[in-house]
Amino acid sequence: MLELARTFHRSLDRLSGPEQAVAKQVVFDYMADPSRPGLSLHRVDRARDKRFWTIRADRDLRVVVLKDGARSLFCWVGHHDEAYRWAENRRFEVHPVTGAAQIVELVEVVREEIRIVERTVARRAPEKPPLFAGEDDVYLLSLGVPEDFVALAKAVRSEDDLLALCERLPEEAAEALLDLHTGGRPAPAPVVAVGDFAMALQHPDARRRFWTTTDEADVARALERPWAEWLVFLHPSQRGAVERNFNGPARVSGGAGTGKSVVAMHRAAELARAAPGGRLMLTTYSKTLAARLSDGMDALLGVASPERGRVEVSHLHAYALAHVSRIAKPTVADGAYIDHLLKEAGRGLEPPFDFAFLRAEWDAVVDFWGLDSFEAYRDVARTGRGLALSPRQRRRLWEVFAAVRQGLAARGMLTFGEVCDALRARIEADGVQPFRHVVVDEAQDLGPRELRLVAALAVPGPRALFFAGDVGQRIFRWPFSWLGAGVDVRGRAQRLKVNYRTTAEIRRFSDRLLPGRIAEVDGELEERGALSVLRGQNPELKPAADLQGEIETLHDWLHRARADGIAPGEIAVLGRTRRAIDERATPALARLGLSGAWLSPDQDTGSDSITLGTLHAAKGLEFRAVAVVACDDGQLPLAAALVAETDPEARRIIEDRELSLFYVGCTRARDRLLVTWSGTPSRFLASAM
Numbered sequence: 001m002l003e004l005a006r007t008f009h010r011s012l013d014r015l016s017g018p019e020q021a022v023a024k025q026v027v028f029d030y031m032a033d034p035s036r037p038g039l040s041l042h043r044v045d046r047a048r049d050k051r052f053w054t055i056r057a058d059r060d061l062r063v064v065v066l067k068d069g070a071r072s073l074f075c076w077v078g079h080h081d082e083a084y085r086w087a088e089n090r091r092f093e094v095h096p097v098t099g100a101a102q103i104v105e106l107v108e109v110v111r112e113e114i115r116i117v118e119r120t121v122a123r124r125a126p127e128k129p130p131l132f133a134g135e136d137d138v139y140l141l142s143l144g145v146p147e148d149f150v151a152l153a154k155a156v157r158s159e160d161d162l163l164a165l166c167e168r169l170p171e172e173a174a175e176a177l178l179d180l181h182t183g184g185r186p187a188p189a190p191v192v193a194v195g196d197f198a199m200a201l202q203h204p205d206a207r208r209r210f211w212t213t214t215d216e217a218d219v220a221r222a223l224e225r226p227w228a229e230w231l232v233f234l235h236p237s238q239r240g241a242v243e244r245n246f247n248g249p250a251r252v253s254g255g256a257g258t259g260k261s262v263v264a265m266h267r268a269a270e271l272a273r274a275a276p277g278g279r280l281m282l283t284t285y286s287k288t289l290a291a292r293l294s295d296g297m298d299a300l301l302g303v304a305s306p307e308r309g310r311v312e313v314s315h316l317h318a319y320a321l322a323h324v325s326r327i328a329k330p331t332v333a334d335g336a337y338i339d340h341l342l343k344e345a346g347r348g349l350e351p352p353f354d355f356a357f358l359r360a361e362w363d364a365v366v367d368f369w370g371l372d373s374f375e376a377y378r379d380v381a382r383t384g385r386g387l388a389l390s391p392r393q394r395r396r397l398w399e400v401f402a403a404v405r406q407g408l409a410a411r412g413m414l415t416f417g418e419v420c421d422a423l424r425a426r427i428e429a430d431g432v433q434p435f436r437h438v439v440v441d442e443a444q445d446l447g448p449r450e451l452r453l454v455a456a457l458a459v460p461g462p463r464a465l466f467f468a469g470d471v472g473q474r475i476f477r478w479p480f481s482w483l484g485a486g487v488d489v490r491g492r493a494q495r496l497k498v499n500y501r502t503t504a505e506i507r508r509f510s511d512r513l514l515p516g517r518i519a520e521v522d523g524e525l526e527e528r529g530a531l532s533v534l535r536g537q538n539p540e541l542k543p544a545a546d547l548q549g550e551i552e553t554l555h556d557w558l559h560r561a562r563a564d565g566i567a568p569g570e571i572a573v574l575g576r577t578r579r580a581i582d583e584r585a586t587p588a589l590a591r592l593g594l595s596g597a598w599l600s601p602d603q604d605t606g607s608d609s610i611t612l613g614t615l616h617a618a619k620g621l622e623f624r625a626v627a628v629v630a631c632d633d634g635q636l637p638l639a640a641a642l643v644a645e646t647d648p649e650a651r652r653i654i655e656d657r658e659l660s661l662f663y664v665g666c667t668r669a670r671d672r673l674l675v676t677w678s679g680t681p682s683r684f685l686a687s688a689m
């Protein structure tokens, strides 16, 4: 058996490759035989907690373990002096109220450092009352705040100090205090009987920082990528969404960066482990994200394992097209040809039924739902299409859409919606569903035909369907009722609130772009608030007088990022259209002697090029530094997307989608965000500036 702390992963990640190899060898040797004579174990004499020992990995490198009876917890690895200091300044304890295992820094060490922050703040501002002075000690303890930190927490007077303190507290306590500070009333942490070491490690809050396993292959995979903490350590709400049997189609929701893709991957991995006979599918709506999910599944299950062999990771349309092509050879209809047919068939129609109306009606109603007869068009609820139509008007319009459908059929062309329907029809005719479970990421961008296909792909059962998504990031589709498409997820949802990707500063800015509450699928209203414990720079919002000025701003920002050691592969320049990006990024990169590479599914993340991508293509991805360029009036919302749309309801929906795109772009940033525009800024910026 092996017990590993998240702090071990983090410290391992800071070492060089050869040092990591030596440290990992110690872990494997210990796992094989903890009493092996070569492992020279020394008690850390000066540690307050006498259970800390070190193992000598090489001349300089020491691994810190906590020995409690026969059990050993790997806590930290680093150079000799640092390793001893780490152990001397910490203790392992079982929280006296919640029963969760915690590794806590000695309070006197933390107090000393927080005071430093307090002094610099005090010089600038008059003293404010403590943030949590009025809170009851018992309540703070119930949140998981370690006993001897309660007084310190109650003395904190500024947000800076609070954030500094939160970095040193166990995660559940940090998140609860931040929530409390921003007006929430967090519920007490779960309580399990305060028991021994082993019980304390199994507490839900402890499982996000301590990992117990007996499987050497799992350890090898986790230590292979020490930076990928998500492989092993899940937030309790993430774990809940991964493990729970919801007894029906279920979903996990949450703002950007809260780990929905992580939950989708873990859920798929759990199901693959649990269903030796069955295959399962993990699918999404973006090719680049599908590639990332595939890598994630390799990391979780091992590239060549039987479990991995059971998981099909596919872009949904690509999967459907490949399978339909086995029976027929369809050509996917391109947008320009559909435009041509609509114009031809719509000739002679009176206003307001112009080409723009027809195109929107095709996208949002006819092709969206797959209507194939006048009766279906007559009876459909045209959600999101403001203009009401009389039966006569519907009859006349249907003649146009029927002609378009015939035009496509005559050339053997299918829309992607039809490709989905064709595969669904075949599965239903055969009566053999290819998968036992289907897990969908970015599910907010499924249309009804995709949703129905997903439902048809899985053998019906309580765990057949699972969806991860965020309606705040709906960028391809019109809203519709999932219930109307035959999938009922109401009452079976879990919302994630902790942002793992971005700093508090970037998250705050991005969250202000969207309303605080948004109706989820089938009308369930959800609060969007999220927490982020990471700290960093404020986003830079930079106006420019003209294109040249914006290029200059981008150039300076890229130059600084590079000078601060951020590799080109960790930087992205995003925008609404390829042209807008190209006009700004190409000259800025050329002056720096850097190259740019457009986002693609097989892009190597360690590449030497700076990523260029539209906001659509960047969905689901993340970069250390992100510039969202051309955030001006004509680009966000994109004038071309709105210009022809006269219907107020349709305009509102398109505007929402454009706003979501902007939110998607800004939330791709982990550490740094630059937002630039020339001339009049986008109206979307008004709520965030």
Ligand SMILES: Nc1ncnc2c1ncn2[C@@H]1O[C@H](COP(=O)(O)OP(=O)(O)OP(=O)(O)O)[C@@H](O)[C@H]1O
Pocket (backbone or CB within 6 Å): 228, 229, 230, 233, 234, 235, 238, 254, 255, 256, 257, 258, 259, 260, 261, 262, 263, 470, 473, 499, 500, 501, 619, 620, 621, 622, 667
């Ligand atoms: N439990 C965790 N521990 C450490 N890191 C995590 C954890 N969960 C998620 N992360 C990290 O947070 C980042 C965001 O996760 P992920 O992409 O799954 O979020 P998401 O909710 O799908 O985001 P988006 O909706 O913006 O695409 C990733 O870098 C991921 O590795």
